[in-house]
Amino acid sequence: MRLAVVGAGAVGRSVVDLASEYGHEVVAVADSSSAVVADRTGGRGTGVDSDAVVARKAERGIVGDGDPEDALAADYDVLVEATPTTLGDAEPGFSHVRTALERDRHAVLANKGPVAERFGDLRSLVNDSDGDIRFEATVGGAIPAVSTVEDIEPGHVTAVRGVLNGTANFILTRMAAEGLDYEHVLAEAQDLGVAEADPSFDVDGTDAALKCVILANVLSFGAADDPVDAREFTLDDADVEGIRDVPGSTLRLATEDGRTVRLIGEATGETVRVAPRLVPENGTLAVSGTQNIVQIETTHAGRLNISGRGAGGPETASAVLGDVGRLE
């Protein structure tokens, strides 16, 4: 498949870097201000020079000398949307995907915004297009959460829950293990690069909530006989509590009782909820550090648990490239 990669952060760069390993060719790369498009005079097999793109991004902060619009207009099979997640109208990511679908091309999203905030709009665009969308990378990084739900069939999944934010999980794990307070552990996480300078998105539960909203949409639209009847979820439908105010003493009381606290997200076809919850200290959901876990409750297949790395460039890129493979 010929890929156009829009967004040159950790995920976009890893997709560019790894695409050839998966048998795909990158024909265009764009970041917010620049682009590089493969010279088509060479015919097939002449994608962009991945190493040069990654090096240019690192050295000069741009991917090439072209305009970002050039990448969207390039001759690709699959658009990889890996720009930063935005809320509300989910722009510019939504428009990138729309452009691809209107051109009857596929789109694979690593950007949560369009799938969480405008799922219904995306489905309508897909209905009118020969292209399709996939978005495994938006939930749980390397963990195949969406495709597993699809394999089981959303109508036979009653709930999906889990630990879906590595930053929050790291903080809670360290607070419990070291008896430290939130502020102290947050500073440590920032030093280690586990938490961002502004950690709000992670510690307030927004990131986990977006992932659960996406899962709720998959369940709702997947289980509906007619998509028109499906309930669409957005972040506004989620009941969200973060971990910012959790005192160290709360973790201590949990530990004394053989339990611990994890930021758990839960999605059904009817509700989305993210909150710190008490779980058994050695239970399945009490994964440590930046690990994520997705637990799928099914009607006929019991409970499935998949844990793994919920973030990271190559990890998330592997989910993106898996999606590309499914579109072949």
Add this chain to the structure above:
Amino acid sequence: MSDARDGVPEEAVDDEDATPDGGHASTTPSTHTVRLELVDEPGQLLAALHPIADNGGNLLSIYHERGNKTPRGRIPVEVDFEATQERFEGIVEALRSEGVNVMQAGTERYAEEVTILLFGHLIDTDLSDTLSQIEACESASVADVSLAAPQGTEEASSARLRLEARAGETEAALAAVRELAAEKDLRLVEPLTGVEA
């Protein structure tokens, strides 16, 4: 010891073959056991026995465990009496409306245990009032409380509560606590119920 007797009301119902229409078998009195929790004050036991006698219960025995105290410092009392199923239900209702805490009645008991955490300004918002409000909720009773207030009363503190909920009423009990927490601006950490197996 009470376990052996708890089954009685149900067995009594099973024995009632005289009602082929499947209606409630309530004509034959059977033995019931209720476990009550009384405040250690004069007259409390008598006040608790009145609703039983007044509503057609035939008192058989009273086991007043004076040496024992419930986690809230109250005295557990076990009362056996005979009554029809219908009257038995009326008696339990009467006891509850008189403010007597019925910990266990017949086969009904606080079968579900649930642990929650609360954090925030627990002390400033009157912890004992918080606990009594949870107690006042019909679905649950507070079995155990642990408090951690490392920064003194001014700062946020945490409490771990073990609640005993009546069978099938854990969700109702949690909803009541959730509401109370919101009212007092406390944060509640709920367990993932039904997931821990």
